[in-house]
Amino acid sequence: MKSPQTTNQGSPPQAQAWARRLGLKVADVLSEYPDADPDNVRHTLILLEMPPLERLQRSLIRGRSAALRRK
């Protein structure tokens, strides 16, 4: 089965193509929701390409390291 071209991994041309597609998707969402923050939309679209448990793991890593830095 061919895996979907969803992440920014691979060769530089693939990475550029991924970034272009992402930019188009962000623009698409913003055309419907002009008040949305482009950064929030972009980060959400990137996270939606990952499995749910990986998203949670990343969030916990960042949340816990930020808490450690505050101590």
Add this chain to the structure above:
Amino acid sequence: MAVALPFAESEIRLLQSLLKFKVRFMVVGLSAATLQGAPVVTQDVGLWFEDLGDPRLVEALGTVGAAYAPPSPVNPPMLAGAGSELFDIVFKLDGLDSFAEEFKGCVSIPLGRQRLKVLPLERILASKLAANRPKDKLTIPILRDVIATAESLARKTGDSK
């Protein structure tokens, strides 16, 4: 030295045991939001149980070497033991209906061969709006944007969710 990743095997095993024993619970709060794509950070995984006195809860936790610690004058109700450190028992959620009502609207996220019930983004937003603490206020605009993004994608793919 390699550092253990949070939310790895022992945490997943604990959740799978709860599901196997048919304990009724759902993931809530920002951990539920991250599972659905929200770019927010969290330190723990909020779990809302329908009935903390359910004997299946004790059994499910015992199977993986964990336990339920009832509230004491110094501690809230909590989970203890293997794989439990990241979990936080949530027993008060502002702005939401009863557990049974909210459970009906949960989204399901695959966890091995089982499905984990997760509070949907719209209801997480409702609880954050009702709680309205300073830390909630920071996440409200992000949750709104995530919902907008999800709605836009759903329309494009013809998905009704």
